[in-house]
Amino acid sequence: MPRSKVQLFITCLAEQFFPGTLENMVALLERLGVEPVFPPGQTCCGQPLYNSVFKKQTRGLALKWLKTFSRSEYPIVSPSGSCVDMVRHHYAELFPPDSPERRLADETGSRTFEFTEYLVKQLGVRDVGARFPRKVTYHASCHYLRGLGLRGEAKELLGAVDGLELRPLPEEETCCGFGGVFSVVYPEVSRAMMENKVQHILSTGAAVVTACDAGCLMNMGGGLKRAGSSVKAMHIIDILAAKE
């Protein structure tokens, strides 16, 4: 039986700060019988620039991304909900209707998936055979939740992990205060939001907080560190890959 293939869209944040997660993503895909390929020309999808509406620059990055990933017709899988939201929903807006670029954006965007979405909705997988005997709480990242409309997928996968105890996070769906450029434009407000999130995480008694977006994990992980907490912020992929 021919193995299905996917293109890895590793995202700039995960490449720089979560290389272990990317390695785990590769391992998990292979465990599920999917062969990952890696288009090396990829850099950043352009979301930070899009959110500051530097349209010209965003368009440049979008074209580069589309060129890199449209060479193959395999589905594209990424460990970041917000980057997928950018590609799937916002690339098209950058180009005039009926332009070849617009068609390319529509076509490529429609086969770009967030990792847990790909597992649950494309592969129909709920149990990846992981074991992670710890208390875990889950933060719903904004663009994963509202951009992609993914509310249950991550929790379904976590629910099937052997030994994992899922502790509900108060205000699970409230933004952690990252917001990309927002975090450096208004650091004091970002801090207040992050501190609220950290308090909620600590109130669950969980040892690990997980999410499906590198940005939120950087923010919450840093916040927990600064608060002197031993709670770890882990990407959901790292939990699903665990075999302890």
Place this chain on the structure above:
Amino acid sequence: MSVPPKTISFGKYTKHIPPGIPSAVQKATAKFWTSREARVAELPQWEDLRRAASDIRLHTLRHLDAYLERFTDRFAGAGGRIHWAGDAEAARAAVLGLAAEKNVKTAVKVKSMATEEIGLNRALQSAGVEVWETDLGEFIAQLAGVGPSHIIVPAVHMTKEEIAGLFREKLGVDAPADPTELAAIARKILREKFLAADMGISGANFLVAETGALVTVTNEGNGRMCTTLPNLHVAVVAIDKIVPDWESLAVLLKLLARSATGQKLSAYTSFITGPGRSPDEGGPGEMHLVLLDDGRSRILADPGAIETLKCIRCGCCLNVCPVYKNVGGFAYGWFISGPTGAMFTPQILGAKTGRELPFASTLCGACNDVCPVKIPVSDILLYLRGRVVEGDAVEGPAAPPLIRAGARIGALALGTSWIYRSGAALMRSLLSPFGRDGWLNTLPPPVDRWTRVRPFPLFKSRFRKWWAGRDAAGPAGHAPFENKTRDGGKS
């Protein structure tokens, strides 16, 4: 507060937020939100109502000229007088003109966004008219000389002790720090004002084109007092408040109070079509309506922003906004705050004045999900960021310099593969020596804006190397990436 600010510095204000404000604001937002959730849960057709309300609001805006004419014909037919006002100054002049003509000494006022927008109180006071805000929260804010910190509960940032102190100082009464007693004091004082006032001033939540009715929604009853007792009633209402007919109104009323305070309906909803018919029936002998444009007609032309005007000012977006909940209303610099204020203010006062506001959001989208008229708030904020960055037909770019510089550097670094890769490698080797447990505790300006708040993770870009090594080792069944497999065929 009532005078439009020249610049709004969200950043400067939020550096030092008085510590009591977020906690007070969060108590209010949590209370309203919890009630709102309960009301929505018991109404199975909630989403249908939202969709219909959204469609009706947009339809109204797209035919606003016709509905305005219909409304003004009916209103005038019922004996009301219309004063058109292109801008805030014209609106103030209309009210001041009436006050002078009717020899008004005292006016009582019900909380209204439009009168805040035009800075009416200050103008009336300068003209020698005594003006009393009669909504309890507004009354307190007026005594304290501040604007509203929340759209529904304007003085929520003040404790009962502070309010008691204010009453003692400004009203010269013995006031205990007890909400019920304080409300009773306000009732007594304001009751006399209601009975004695020469003019009642209100806004309106809606204007019904079909019949010319003005609709006001209040909880305290002050709205009824102001529109019933003085012989002269003047309403200042923006042109976007029009609804086509009663059926549309019914849809919007079902959404408004539930979204705002989590009530099914507010305590009092008045439907007023012109002045009182006879002295026996009660009601003012004269009713005037100042119809305010103040930049709204300009927004109608802008497909990226027209939905701003669908807003029914329920304040629900404030109650879910994590930014608002941590900064309170004053941070937004004008009478209207939260996501809806961040959207409205830069369009009315201009991108230069309001340039920071579209950025005062993480674009988390919580507001979009709850807005009873389905305004895509975060999309509009993003669109307005574009106006700040690139300028538009009216104004040039007004982006904060930090953002412009960052964007240029970012675009170059992220868009050029070799800079991206070597930059990352450079960062990794440059920063690694300073790391501890994988984190950097401090970074130099301007990126210390990140590390002031939380540590920054070390650059660890090793995936490409790992992948290459894995390729070289040739794991079973794995083939290197091929870039000419459009048909999916494999060599």
Place this chain on the structure above:
Amino acid sequence: MKPDQVKNSVLNSVRLSLGRRPGDPVAERPPAPPFRKAGNPESEIALFLKEVAALSGSAKRVNEETLESSLEDLVQSEGVKKAVLGRTDDLAGLNLEEKLKALGVEITPQGAGKHALARCDLGITGADFALPETGTLGLLASPDCPRAVSLLPRVHLAVVRPSSFRPDLDRVFLEAMDRRYLVFITGPSRTADIELTVTLGVHGPKSLHVWVV
């Protein structure tokens, strides 16, 4: 500018923005979702009373026999010395004025003006409409029942007849469309403006009594 010029300038800028000309047609308004249908009369009354009570109003059923004792209780518990009554059809035949006088309550004529009405402890009205889902009273204004009867006295008693019940807002609006003044009253006057503490009777009536007769 003259008033007409201002009108035209506002309307013109609206039209310019929308690309419309005077007299351009208006598309059909998007539809409203279906409105609520009435339940059986008994359950409608029960729901209405429950909702009024949930809003801190006092709500009950009263019949011809219990009317007098209910009135006596109300006068005593609320300390009523002066009252004003509407002269509407739904109140006629209940002999409220005689009953109040017998209880020693002084009656102020409904047309006595705002200052006199403000001195009343109790205002009694009928209700032109009752909405069960929200516990709402709908009152039209007329010389027989001026606007302020339900507003200025400290206590408001509304006597509701079963014939006033309407399932939803649309029906009320249909009937009240050409009336000049309608007010919906949903519970007593309330505020939560000081530390979110709910306080009743900040400006309007402090207590609301609703009797379905």
